[in-house]
Amino acid sequence: MQHKNNMKKLLISTTLLIFIFNSINCLAQTSGISSGSIYTIKSKTSNKLLDVHNASMENKDLVNTWTNTQSDAQRWVIKQITKDRYTLTNLGSGKLLHTSNVTVDSAVVDQVEDNVTGGVTWIIKKSAKGIYNLTSADSPEYFLSVISDNHADGARVSLKKSSRIDQQQWIFNKEEPQEVSPSVAIADKVFNAWYHQYNIETFKGFWDRAEMMEIILDAYEVTKDRKYLEKFDLMYDNFILQHKEDWMYNKFNDDIAWAAIFCIRAYKHTGNKIYLQKSKDQFDKMYARAFTNKYGGGLNWFETKTSKNACIQGPAIVASCYLAEATGDKSYYDKAIALYSWSKIYLFDQKTGKVNDNIDLDEKTGLIKVSTWSSTYNQGTFLGSAVLLYKHTKEANYLLDAEQIAKYIREDMYHEKTMNNEDGGNDLPGFKGIFARYARLYTTETKKTDLVDWLLLNAKVAYNNRNAQNLIHTRWATRTPEQQPKSAFGASTAVSLIFNTLPFKNN
Numbered sequence: 001m002q003h004k005n006n007m008k009k010l011l012i013s014t015t016l017l018i019f020i021f022n023s024i025n026c027l028a029q030t031s032g033i034s035s036g037s038i039y040t041i042k043s044k045t046s047n048k049l050l051d052v053h054n055a056s057m058e059n060k061d062l063v064n065t066w067t068n069t070q071s072d073a074q075r076w077v078i079k080q081i082t083k084d085r086y087t088l089t090n091l092g093s094g095k096l097l098h099t100s101n102v103t104v105d106s107a108v109v110d111q112v113e114d115n116v117t118g119g120v121t122w123i124i125k126k127s128a129k130g131i132y133n134l135t136s137a138d139s140p141e142y143f144l145s146v147i148s149d150n151h152a153d154g155a156r157v158s159l160k161k162s163s164r165i166d167q168q169q170w171i172f173n174k175e176e177p178q179e180v181s182p183s184v185a186i187a188d189k190v191f192n193a194w195y196h197q198y199n200i201e202t203f204k205g206f207w208d209r210a211e212m213m214e215i216i217l218d219a220y221e222v223t224k225d226r227k228y229l230e231k232f233d234l235m236y237d238n239f240i241l242q243h244k245e246d247w248m249y250n251k252f253n254d255d256i257a258w259a260a261i262f263c264i265r266a267y268k269h270t271g272n273k274i275y276l277q278k279s280k281d282q283f284d285k286m287y288a289r290a291f292t293n294k295y296g297g298g299l300n301w302f303e304t305k306t307s308k309n310a311c312i313q314g315p316a317i318v319a320s321c322y323l324a325e326a327t328g329d330k331s332y333y334d335k336a337i338a339l340y341s342w343s344k345i346y347l348f349d350q351k352t353g354k355v356n357d358n359i360d361l362d363e364k365t366g367l368i369k370v371s372t373w374s375s376t377y378n379q380g381t382f383l384g385s386a387v388l389l390y391k392h393t394k395e396a397n398y399l400l401d402a403e404q405i406a407k408y409i410r411e412d413m414y415h416e417k418t419m420n421n422e423d424g425g426n427d428l429p430g431f432k433g434i435f436a437r438y439a440r441l442y443t444t445e446t447k448k449t450d451l452v453d454w455l456l457l458n459a460k461v462a463y464n465n466r467n468a469q470n471l472i473h474t475r476w477a478t479r480t481p482e483q484q485p486k487s488a489f490g491a492s493t494a495v496s497l498i499f500n501t502l503p504f505k506n507n
Helices: 002-028 186-198 207-223 226-241 254-272 273-290 310-327 332-347 376-393 396-413 430-445 452-464 488-501
Strands: 037-043 049-052 063-066 076-084 084-089 096-100 107-112 124-130 129-135 142-146 155-163 171-177 357-362 369-370
Touching: 049 376, 084 488, 124 142, 155 332, 186 207, 186 488, 207 254, 207 430, 207 488, 226 254, 254 310, 273 310, 273 452, 310 332, 332 376, 332 396, 369 396, 376 430, 396 430, 452 488
Parallel strands: none
Antiparallel strands: 037 049, 037 076, 037 171, 049 063, 063 155, 076 084, 084 096, 084 124, 096 107, 107 155, 124 129, 129 142, 129 171, 142 155, 357 369
């Protein structure tokens, strides 16, 4: 009987302790804040969200405020650490909201890895219904504040002593998890934003229009949704209306090669012989005028000029391979192999994987001079060329070249960071979309995974840097301004990137 009484007392005591413990925890957690949940944190004064600058994935990059674009760079996972201490982890980067331990006004607020201990815990205090103050747990007298009542996108935040002003008041809104790029739904969303806001169906232009037509074919290849082929047919009809049936008036030989590529790719998916005939006719005419024995072979970039550029050799090799496959005419493979072999002598550095831009004659010396500039356009087309010739010949040297080309662009050009350049003029902004296409070809045809994680990083950051209209400009690691980016071609690159990474999974 004594044993039962003791057990009964122990049970009562334990129940009481659990009740007291739970009561303390419930009281300790800030009212309205749920540990482990996702929140947006909006400035009361500017109505802009607490945001990681340019959706950065890097340590020590700053935190600011920005228009709500539904980006994961504007979402924070709040986790209770002790009775009244919390961490805030950015959903986009996985890094913690952080401030230095310096107890002075205007202390920097940034993000750091979650293995850092100092400056990453915060006290969340309720100020009014749905409104809170955030103070550093290391220096509770310092409040998270928008600097100087700045209402502009990109306004910085810092720590300030309490002055009971709206710049130190934050509205916490609980959010649901959302899809992370790339996904079919996200690809469709950014495609529709770009396609309709820039009126792509009737867009004027030649080579940039050709590349945007290729993006529509990319979309079909990875989704098998025939709505994209219907859009392509409409764009082709408009292309013919604008540029007539014979395109030889265009002196840029690379432009003709690109149009031949979109035609032969469309034939592959539709079986429409009009596309096949057009590709063959225009490519053959272009090749006949562009090929000369000057400098030992290769194609002229522009009629009347003497330079032979990577920007025509790569697309011409790709077009030749596709035409050979579609027609059964092996002479197209002969052309492709000859152009590739010539390019390896004059343009392609086999040791590094770098594709140089062009060769021309130095009028002073009479010798060939090489322009060593490299671009995502040329790296991409030569990557595609190497893959297609490896697929045809099964010769390992093409595969080795492809691996070196991929390595050069990933490591040497971008150091495995997000691509954030090529934004000047009319042509450069569209280059990265070309590379994304051939990166997919390389990955799916060779089963190599060396580009996968890096491309997925680019897709995630680019999508998190979209604006409120779901447009993404060509500087993928820089937040897209709310004003519509000027270049439709530049805005196409992230569309290409997201579609062309759909088949990938993280290693």
